[in-house]
Amino acid sequence: MTAPAGHPLARLSAAEIDSARTLFQKHDLLTPTTRFALLALEEPTKDAVLAWRTGDPLDRRVRATLLDVATGQVRAVVASVTREEIDQVTEVDTAVDGQPPILLDEFIAVDEIVKADPEWRAAIERRGITDFDLVRPCPLSAGSYDIEGERGRRLLRVLSFVANRPEDHCWAHPIDGVVAYVDLIEKQVIQLIDSALLPVPAEEGNYDDPVFTGPPRESLKALEITQPDGPSFQVDGDEVTWEGWKFRIGFDPREGLVLHQLSIQDRPLVYRASIAEMVVPYADPSPVRFWQNYFDAGEYLLGQQANSLVLGCDCLGEIRYFDAVLADGDGNPREVSNAICLHEEDFGVLWKHSDLFTEAAETRRQRRLVISYWATVGNYDYGFFWYLYLDGTVEMEVKATGVVFTSSYAQESDYATEIAPGLGAPYHQHLFSARLDMMLDGVGNAVDELDVRRLPVGEANPYGNAFTRTATRLTRESEAARSADNSVGRVWRISNPGRTNRLGQPVAYVLRPEGQPALLADETSSIARRAAFATKHLWVTRQHADERYPAGENVNQHPGGAGLPAFVADDESIDGEDIVLWHTFGSTHFPRVEDWPVMPVDRCGFALRPAGFFDRNPTLDVPATTAKHCH
Known part of the structure; x- marks a missing residue:
């Protein structure tokens, strides 16, 4: 034991x-x-x-x-x-219930499988490539498309790239027009699609080679962040306390970073917060790319892809790291050192006023606690950042960087950007599902949809300046699959009907969505069935322990309908109940030339802000800055 x-x-x-x-x-x-x-x-x-x-x-x-x-x-x-x-x-019936996540061993095995296939070798040679040691087969999740003979088989689909030499980044040289379908159990190519003989882009994209990038600039002066008295947070095992906040750090091989039992001023707020799924659907309908849709949590296991972070590069300041212990494919423990980073950041002005009548002038600085980790999934790198603020705000921000997935560029393409000569980057989305198991001052919570409403000129509004806000209570799961609408300033208010503030109002937070597009694929498509969660910005369900993932348990090659569509089928009450919010957020990426050869960070996320949770501004006791540079 x-x-x-x-x-x-x-x-x-x-x-x-x-x-x-x-x-x-x-x-x-x-x-x-x-x-x-x-x-x-x-x-x-x-x-x-x-x-x-x-x-x-x-x-x-x-x-x-x-x-x-x-x-x-x-x-x-x-x-x-x-x-x-x-x-x-x-026993799992993979034909009905989907396949387990993809193993690292299987990614490695694909190289040997495709290179042993004579048809694949012939297709590569037709493109003028004869040194197979420099070819980089890229194994990708197969999806589910009712293709004859595929149901129940464990598959990957394989696109390929070529390097000019071992240290050359192969993403600059896609071998386009050919894809191998690989059966991982039979360990063979079961189908080869060779649809178009496209040129392999020649220009290199080695962002780590001074010959390509030029000498590093020397104009940037040192920028150091110091906390001479140490950090303001305390850590006891997995439990963290900071400025009235308290929570437990968790780390899951599928979801990655998890925040447990998040509370402020000894008042519970969120029982469990995680990024429970993400999907990356691509827009190219060509015969070799129509299937490109990746679930980076359910198919690739985000937590298993966690990076070991480096002080001064990934995190700055007074840092507390947490290691992650994960099981490898053999069931043995594997430690990822410095997987989670905890630190404080200055975040500009918290509040400020220079009063006309009293001549009082007061300024306070905002500060936030940052809990983060990075995962590399193939070509992309994702940073997941939870922020806790002095004023009770919670934010989630995802930072996407790395290398865009590439193709040969077809002139005047409707589905890709030319980012270098002859090199394309297909359009795609990054859609995330935040699972927020709410516990706002207790487990009996409710959700209202708040919209701005413009009022017409009339007897009560003779000058036409009036506007107001409407609140619509979401009472059942069937009513609570909702879309964001920035044109009416839509937010969702989570309240506890059994607890009130000093004005007699139910204590509440609001979920502020960014309101970017949800899933853009056609509603009849395979990916819309499999990633139904991404078709709406908000779902609200009753809390059940076995309802963990918005796209279901076994996402890999699942035919669709699992997860949130199944969770809401019984249409339970969500009014004053123990509820879970599932929030879809993300970005639609039309790659830019500036995204090549390595992509500057792109950000997306959401915020939870107090709205009647406190009785007044909770930061009135934040002291004035005493730093030497503030006079």
Whole structure:
């Protein structure tokens, strides 16, 4: 038995991962060809966690998805490493319920599989490429398109790139017009699409080579951030406190960074906050690219792609790092050092006024606590940043950078930008689903949709200057699949009808969406069925422990309809109930020339802001700045 954890939501330890693997082996769940597609903490129910007190017994459980890479058999397992018992084993029908996430081993195997295929080799040679050691097959999730013979097979689709030499970045040289469909269990190419003989772009894009970039500029002077008295936050294990805020840090192999039991001034706000899914749908309908739609959490496991962060590069200031311990494909613990970064940032003016009558002049500075991590998924790098502010605001910001996915550019293309001579970058979206398990001053919460309303000239508005705001209560799940609308300033107010502020108003926060486009694919498309969550900016559901992911449990090659469409089918009441908000946000990317050869950070996100949660401005006690440079 492993040493007991100190809290029901404590992150899995290396010892617990080892214990889980030993337990599975003992119960004959592992064969020489079994791989762990997923091993994660099976979190206790919300009620159980809220009832738990320090010193109470803990039952630490895990859930795993086991894939036999020789037979394709998939089993979902729930087990207790405390009791050393297997609680549940479920056989997964991959033809109906989808495939497990893609393994690192499978990405590696694809190189050997495609290069052994004579048709693929012939297609590459037709494009004038004969040195296969410099060809970089790029394995990509297959999706689900009712293509004959594909249902139930474990597949990847493979586009290819070529490097001029080992250190040359291959993204500059796509081998376009050809794609291999690979069966990972049979370990062979089952279909080759060779639709067009397109030129391979020649110009290199080596952003790390001074020959390409030119000498580094010498005009930037040193910029240092120091906190001579140390940071204002305190850390006790996974628990963080800062300026009235308190929360627990979690890290999941699929979702990445998780914030548990977020509260302010000892008042609960969000029980659990995570980015539960993201999808990257591409717009090119050509025979070799129509299937390009990636679920970076459900298919690739965002948490498993976490970077080890470097002080002074990824994070600045007085930093507290947290390591992440994850299970590899063999079920052994793997540590990602410095996976999570915690630090404070100055954020400009918090409030300010120079009074005309009293001549008082007061300024206070805003500060925020930053909890972040970075994940690299293929060509893109994503930074996930949770911000907590002194005034009670919560923000989520995603920073997208890395290298845009490339193609050969067809002149006057409707679906791509030419970013270098002959090099295209297809249009696409990055759509994220934030799962916010709400607990605003308790578990009985409600949601209103607030819209601005312009009033016509009339007896009550003779000069036409009037406008007001309407509030529409979302009472059932069927009413709560909503779209943002910036033309009416739409926000969603989350309130607790059972708690009021000193003015008798229900305490509340508002969710402010950015209101960028939701999923742009046709509503009858495969990706609209599989990523139905992304067709709306907001969904509100009753809280259920098994409703974890907006696109369902096994996203990879799932035919669609899982996740949120299934969650809302029973149309439960959400008025004054224990509710979960699912917020879709993101960007529609029409790549620019300036995005090549490496893309400056693009940002998207949302905010939760107090709206009657406090009785007045909660930052009146923030002291004036005493730094030497402020006079």
